[in-house]
Amino acid sequence: MAQPKTPSPMVYHELKGDNIMVILRLCLATALPVIVSVVLARINLYLSEQQKEISYKTWQIIVGVIFGCLAMISTEISIHLGNAMINVRDAAPICAGLFFGAPAGVIAGLIGGVGRYFAVYWGAAYYTRLACSIATIVAGILSGFLRKYLFENSKPIWYHGAAATTILEIFHMMLIFLTNSSDVNTAFTYVQLCTIPMVVFNTLSVTITALLLSPYGNEKQNNKTGRIKLAENFSRWLSVCVVVSCLAATGLSWRLQTSLSLNNTIEQLNLNIQDVKDDINAASDKNLLRTTESITRALSNLDSPSFDDIARLCKQYNVAEINIVNSEGIIVLSSNLSFKGYNMASGSQSAEFLVLLDGKTNEYVQEYGPISSDETMFRKYAGVVLEDGGFVQVAYDGKRLQEDISGQLVGITKNRRIGEDGCIIIADKNYIILSDRHSNDNVTHTLEDIGINVETLLDENSQQLDYSLSRIHDEPSIYTYDAAEGYYIIGVMPQAEALFSREVSSYITFFMQTVIYGILFILISFLIKHLIGDNLEKINQSLKQITEGDLDVIVNVRNNAEFVVLSDSINATVVTLKHYIDEASEKMEQELKLAKDIQYSSLPNVFPAYPNRKEFDIYALMDTAKEVGGDFYDFYMLGDKHLAFLIADVSGKGIPAALFMMRAKTVIKSLAEAGNPVNDVFTLSNKKLCENNDAEMFVTGWMGILNLETGIIEYANAGHNPPLVRKKNGNFEYLKTRPGFVLGGMEGVRYKKNEFQLEPGDEIFLYTDGVTEATDKYDALYSEERLQNFMNSIRNADCETLCRMIRSDIDRFVGTAPQFDDITMLSLKYKGGPEYEKNHN
Template structure:
């Protein structure tokens, strides 16, 4: 474990750099432009890649580095340009570093691998993760795949020296893939924690893209595991089968050769050495003529790296082998003969190294086929490594391709349909869904459009019915208010006119006037809170209550008090009404009134001047029970006109958002001096319309004007 500690420390550099830059971009450098942030990130992670090259960790005679993690972190966390820039800086520096000690053997492969890491992360960030930072699981996968590409490039750029290249791959793949993948994973994990992202899956229904990513990744991992296991098992079986067949064939050939030589030696021994005057084939001083037997295996090769040995029945070595890297002696050879089954491949220590062995009886000798494990497994391990790399790259490419295709062909189309549906549900029923990339989406688009068309038809029918009903309600509301002017043509002591223009089909304003005695005229203007049908219903109730109380002959403050208490009962929705109520003695001009939170009326004098009657008597009716109201008293002079209105007049607005206001209203009333009450109200309405200049009316506009004093016969207007 101690040899991996320096590698782990170097792997932490991209993690720390990611955390520092992420913090800086969210705090002190938050005002920087995206381009400046990309340039800084690309440069810093490029330097981190250079650091990974220059401070590689010696391990098993090679220098292992964590260079590729830097451009991957830059691309996945900070954006595609940063990843590409970091990859180019790290790759170019690695190419040049070969001249000062980084190594020429892997120069091209490492350069291309680092550049690929930057472009790979940039492409995934842009096209797969929709320019967003992925989760830490994807960081682990991306880091691992990029490093496997790096290892594959080492082999394919050194195919003329495959054994050396595989030596590099075999030693570096595990630590470099693990270090780079974990470095990227930790960087994304730390940045996610700093961004207060949930590491655990959030609650609720996941997005379809997230679900697809998860299950596609699971399928790819399972498929990779199955493919790897099958490939490894198949290659091992093929390799062992081939080795076993080769061993058997060579042992049979050797057995025949030994039997032949042994038979010849026996024949010479029987003759007493007549045909062997020099003792070449038989040495009478020895117990066994094994010199010739042993020399048979000197130049005998078994496959690419194997050889043959000959032992006597006691297990003493009787031959040498030129195929062995080191001299084979009984001292560096350890064979547990009882545990070895004849004709089966086993393991033993031959010449100080582990080797595959198979032995067989050959007369008075034991022959053994030997293949060193390191060399014998080379072909199989090379095939397994390359096949694993290819499978990883193919499955990774398939994952990316399938996901991008599914997102483009399905997920993006669903998002397009959802956007159209969002606009439709927001009320834009003229929006047409037009996604026709496939028969299914064409059918779905047509079904949605037909549904919306049917819905529009029903809405139009319902709207027409509601319009008819609202028009009927409007007629009822207007018919309940006095609408014939002059209302009392036989009375010459005063003149009165009123109008109401609702903002909607029905309104919450109302006016009213009626005699509560022979010479007592009650008149009222009121404004109910809210709009539409609820306000209209509350308005009808308030008008009826006030009129019923006024006709009993009680004072105005008592009318307000009792009306307030009555309207508070059953008022769950908390509606209220502002009221200005006055009772005028048409003979003397004495006017008693209450102002229950309403706008102040204006008194216009016949010759010059005017004044606002701003004193109020209490709060609006219907809000709080048991509230006292104070009656007020003024005296009108002959010719005086009292003008009452609701806030729809003073708060009428134009396109610029300006209110009409009391100042403009007073100016118009002064200009209308000398006009009778009906023309005066018409003049105010015309000026309001001109001020609004087409702006939609927001509030009901109600006004009432009463002139005190006798009216000449020819001055009485006839307005209906």
């Protein structure tokens, strides 16, 4: 596999050189998720209005893929800064998850994250590859989680979307640290560059999308009062507390980290200054001791050293002073005649050399400083013990000391670094720089030339305890200093590097606090919603059911003591209410029972109905869905040779349907008994039922008049189900003829008379739609096909047995599902009459 392209080093010219194009690209990247979101929302609304909705699963896949591709496009139009990129990629999966659904967000995040991971092979930044890929995937997953579990699959309010995006982008920045922990300096550079623009533009994209999508409404609207819900109100105040706490903690951390960084910097500078000081002292001590030992050997070779010998050695070795001290601590010979006879014990500075007389110490070196006999005179002394007792003391003055160590200063400090860009600067007491790795060695500079105010320097023998800020070599820097052997040793650290740990710690602290507070906010909001909000919602839903008349609802929210008391109080109130309702219901039930008895008594319900008639067998039954119903059947003799029978179904249920049924039954029977043909019976009945029909009720019906002698049935159909007819020894078949319009539905309707022949042994079965539309618990219908198949499985059954077997099969099919419609059926079997037998013998 080809290796990813190696990006160029960190550059800034793109932002500085072509700002307009950069801004345009960022605006385009910001606008793309907004435009796509609005277009998809409009398409979804259009499909819904046209009742052409596609399945939820398909829609989620489509949206996820679109936003995933959009995330990949955002990668390609990113602003490159060396190995880092400023982009608006995360806005795409966030919009998909928050505004369209959890699956869409996950799909978009995965596509965008994987696309970002492999984008390095065609030029994307490699350094932030892993952080950006993970962040995009997490953006899709978390936004989907928030929509599903916190926003209950509804579009979030704009500030919720803004907060979620801000937290996710800060998490993105934190991932840059985590995935590049071995290179914190570079990672921090990228974070500094990318944090503000990426947070701003991604948050802006999601916020604008939320505002523009608000006219399209939420999928779930629970609050119709116009007031803010408890959980939402709590979330608002919680968010304020979280933001204030986060800012306060960040501010405190900033101050503490500033103090800590400065203290660490000063400590580091002072340690390096002390190291240089020790190096200088060690170098000068070594040289002075070597010179003293040489002079001591030269004096030891002389039998009786004189002043001239000492003066010659001073000149030969270029030293300021030579003293010979006896075993009593008295200077017996000196290059400075005024020192002869001086008692070394008389001054604190000179008394230090008396350690050479204890027999344990052979040499001693003293730091450069004022002498005891004359504090205006500065010397650096070294002493070496003589074999015969006493010691030789040799001194450098300031000029000779500088000559001795000046050659070594450059070697000591030239390549010494403090941190990455810090350094040590050496200057003489005239503030002329002797060593500075940032200065040109061929040009003489003073401390003021590079930006150090010499007035702040202390006496060369005092140490600076505090620090100073100055612009050294045109860069804001922190410096501290010390003096040694007549030199100023100055430790310098660029302010950016000195406070780097503060910047990194503050960024990381802020990022972690934001992410942690964000997670806590989500968890607390989730708990409040589900522990309080959802329980209140359950109680409200129960109260709604109660107010709608369902008094069997039991409020059973018992998570907390308060909800237990509230639930029990509501339940007790409902029990009392039910008691009063039960009393009223009992009285009503008695009245309805009486109405049902009256309704049933109006129908022929004594079987066999005509025990003296041998020409036919007839049976009917009716089960109402309520106490009284709208279905009815009827049969009666028209003279001695004709049998009228019918079945009908009134629109609606209950008492209104029962009253309209009684009216329709009476009208039809009176017109039939008046001798009207069956089609005129329906035509005239329709006219009467349309009169004063303010309730706009109607009746479907099928009526037949059987000539008992010939077996001919004349019938009419007013929008009713077709009957089933079985010829002797055959199967039941539907008698399909074009039905007329319903009775009572429209004035002026005329009905057609049809007829067909029954042979002895033939059967006809009438029913209402309560039979074929009986529904089980899975919402499956009993159906005409099942009715026909079941009836054909029954052989040699009389009319009553046939009806009861059909009713039993319906019960088995329906099971525990409630009965929603009246079930009515009528069975007639023709056995033949005298005229029929006469004509067929």
